[in-house]
Amino acid sequence: MKKLLLLTLLFMFILRIGLTPASAQEQTKSIPVLLDGLPIKFDVQPVIQNERTLVPFRAIAEALNVTVAWDGTTQSVIASNDTANIKLYINNKTAYRNEVPIKLDVPPLIINDRTFIPLRFFSEAFSCSVLWDDTYGVKITSPRQSMSVIGFYALGDTETSSWKNLFGKNYPEADKGNTDLVSEIAAGWYSMDGQGNLLTKSRTGWQRPDGWNDVIKSVKEFGLKTEMVIHVADGDGTIVTLLTNENAVNKAISDIVIEAKNYSGVNLDFEGLGLQSNGNQSTIERDAFTDFVRLLSEQLKAANLGLTLTLHAPNSAYKGYDYHALGQLADRIIIMAYDYGAKPEPVNLVTQAVEMAKAVVPSQKLILGISIPSENPESVITKAGIAKRYNLGGIALWRLGLVTNETWDAFRTTIQPR
Incomplete structure (x- = not known):
């Protein structure tokens, strides 16, 4: 009887794994991000939201040598270098590049007290090219x-x-x-x-x-x-x-x-x-x-x-x-x-x-x-x-x-x- 009960529980566990939605599996899967072939180290992993990759904003900014700041009063991320000035607002699909408004597919989010920003928008705003590779994850190429x-x-x-x-x-x-x-x-x-x-x-x-x-x-x-x-x-x-x-x-x-x-x-x-x-x-x-x-x-x-x-x-x-x-x-x-x-x-x-x-x-x-x-x-x-x-x-x-x-x-x- 105990063996039958164990087999039943094991079958239910395997069945549950098999029925896990693909979107949930994506959320737990590690998402490698490479900049010029070098991995970007994140203290918390990137996430996928509505088929868009979001990353902790400080790690990507430091890798790109971009000056970045968080404004808690306006709930906004401000980033800049010699060519661009970027501003994004939490839960807001409108971002700004050099004061020009740009519509985002997904807004910046706060997840578990961490600020996540759209990887593609942020990278391309600083003149990088971004490619999704099913084998290697996200590949970013910085400008000359x-x-x-x-x-x-x-x-x-x-x-x-x-x-x-x-x-x-x-x-x-x-x-x-x-x-x-x-x-x-x-x-x-x-x-x-x-x-x-x-x-x-x-x-x-x-x-x-x-x-x-x-x-x-x-x-x-x-x-x-x-x-x-x-x-x-x-x-x-x-x-x-x-x-x-x-x-x-x-x-x-x-x-x-x-x-x-x-x-x-x-x-x-x-x-x-x-x-x-x-x-x-x-x-x-x-x-x-x-x-x-x-x-x-x-x-x-x-x-x-x-x-x-x-x-x-x-x-x-x-x-x-x-x-x-x-x-x-x-x-x-x-x-x-x-x-x-x-x-x-x-x-x-x-x-x-x-x-x-x-x-x-x-x-x-x-x-x-x-x-x-x-x-x-x-x-x-x-x-x-x-x-x-x-x-x-x-x-x-x-x-x-x-x-x-x-x-x-x-x-x-x-x-x-x-």
């Missing part, structure tokens, strides 16, 4: 955003020519090409030895080409800025040898400043610090690099030249970089948020690197480095989306010569170089 775009110009070959990739023609001919998508060139032509000598030919492949003056001339003709990149790897202790020798430091800084007058500034790319050292030795290396940057920064500022640092990501294995101190000395820091081992680079690790850097360096001083060989046309939109989401100063592309036409086209949809 103005930011710095740094292209690393290094030696390649006939198939990976930085010149042709940038100017669209074989050297020495130059056309607009892809110069509309780059704001400045990081000329990867220099290295150093342990004695502080500035090298134009190095064993690591960083070489200044014979026609380097042609590059500078053509870049300037298309309105792009230039920086000289000094790349040194510490695999054999070259950097530590340099940083711990006062005479070598003084010579290095003097030679750099003299050569930098051919450019608008210096991009210092000293890689590998802090990988094999630990404890006091790691601290000594980190402090020595900071001291070197301090001296170089002072000399460059006196010459009215800028300083960019290209650094391993703060969540990498390289611990020889004091982001907080360096962020106070340099004009910009390029975060090399790549080489994590997967392709495309893992979004969670890239995001973590940006969050760690942003915690100690102003966001507009930070540039997100993107390794083109690790990415594809879809993933670069997400990486640029991270720079947008965290209001960074821009992105840096390693390197010119490797950017496909499809990838250039993808960048054109999401960024506007400044």
Whole structure:
């Protein structure tokens, strides 16, 4: 008898689930919302009301870098950025964009003491495109955003020519090409030895080409800025040898400043610090690099030249970089948020690197480095989306010569170089 009763109850439970209205099932189903391929985190889940998605207003506003406020007296949400001012009222199907009334399919609602707003209207009001995908949920694409775009110009070959990739023609001919998508060139032509000598030919492949003056001339003709990149790897202790020798430091800084007058500034790319050292030795290396940057920064500022640092990501294995101190000395820091081992680079690790850097360096001083060989046309939109989401100063592309036409086209949809 007990078994019969249990079977009856189980059958009734299954029948009840099967008869649950579709609308109720939709209400309990999680609704993913992606902005430029990045999930928007909500402390309470979006809901569907009359086949329209409503979301907590603060989360969507923060993801879009929109200033938002709640007016309890008028029961209204006010949001604005440089292009639009929005006002919505609870339980009112009339919203306003730049004072122009717009009819809504569903009004903003208060559900369990939380304010929910129509996702499509709010996103499109700030010039985003919105697509409902049955597999991935709501996909929002933000409008093009103005930011710095740094292209690393290094030696390649006939198939990976930085010149042709940038100017669209074989050297020495130059056309607009892809110069509309780059704001400045990081000329990867220099290295150093342990004695502080500035090298134009190095064993690591960083070489200044014979026609380097042609590059500078053509870049300037298309309105792009230039920086000289000094790349040194510490695999054999070259950097530590340099940083711990006062005479070598003084010579290095003097030679750099003299050569930098051919450019608008210096991009210092000293890689590998802090990988094999630990404890006091790691601290000594980190402090020595900071001291070197301090001296170089002072000399460059006196010459009215800028300083960019290209650094391993703060969540990498390289611990020889004091982001907080360096962020106070340099004009910009390029975060090399790549080489994590997967392709495309893992979004969670890239995001973590940006969050760690942003915690100690102003966001507009930070540039997100993107390794083109690790990415594809879809993933670069997400990486640029991270720079947008965290209001960074821009992105840096390693390197010119490797950017496909499809990838250039993808960048054109999401960024506007400044």
